[in-house]
Amino acid sequence: MLHSLRIEETGVPIYVQIRDQMLHALGAKLLRPGEQMPTMREVAVALKVDLNTVRHAYEELEKTGAIVIRRARGTFVADAPPAVDREEKARRVEGLARQAIATVAAAGVNPRDVARLMIQLTAKKGDGK
Amino acid sequence: MLHSLRIEETGVPIYVQIRDQMLHALGAKLLRPGEQMPTMREVAVALKVDLNTVRHAYEELEKTGAIVIRRARGTFVADAPPAVDREEKARRVEGLARQAIATVAAAGVNPRDVARLMIQLTAKKGDGK
DNA sequence: ATTACTGTATGCATGAATGCATACAGTCCA
């Protein structure tokens, strides 16, 4: 779970990136209901980010009912997390893929080259700076 | 073009939303190279947003070479980039790949899933290039 | 009880994002 998190400098606030990526991870059943989430401090250290920034993300996740925060115990995946429709998620991925293809093609570059490089770049630990 | 813009309260900065949505529109060929973009003021009024916020988005688009801003004349979709040598092309591919990873990841989706789908989507019929 | 862990909280500082108002400076056309 911790390993699937990556912060990028796109102008999107860090807490939003954490929130959305965790939501996606939960939807992908990377963690199941009842299981413990990474500690706020773990995330903060792993991403080299402030503890309160992580808390901000976690609080938003709790508001939507995705997780449950228990003081001094940890945070856990909610028993009945808001269903992220499988189809909707697939549509989301496809939408992003088509968008990427269009954007890349508009720049006069072969989308497949970019796709292959994306896989390479995300394979190792190279931080996409 | 103006009608395809929508600002949501997701914590994502407004200028980022405008920038990304316009990039998407350009990739979808909603506007073609050379054509005039909506005026900064038009966008600002349509979205009920500050003029400088729109400018922020436009400036980022110009940095990436997607559009060209001409003082007192308007902003226009950039012409298709000229063919370049192998190295330049490779550099461009890498830049686009990293950018795609960033935007996709920031949206909470696994970049590799998107990359794989990109390959699938471009595999079917001739990519025309 | 001590220790180590968890989330909760505060204060200060910096910078960015945004809105609002107001201008300035080119360009184009009637």
Place this chain on the structure above:
DNA sequence: TGGACTGTATGCATTCATGCATACAGTAAT
């Protein structure tokens, strides 16, 4: 030439995101 339009710019105010440091408060295991 004058007006209408375009991008450029500034100043002020507010809010938010973030980092950093420091603490507090529960929980659980030893």
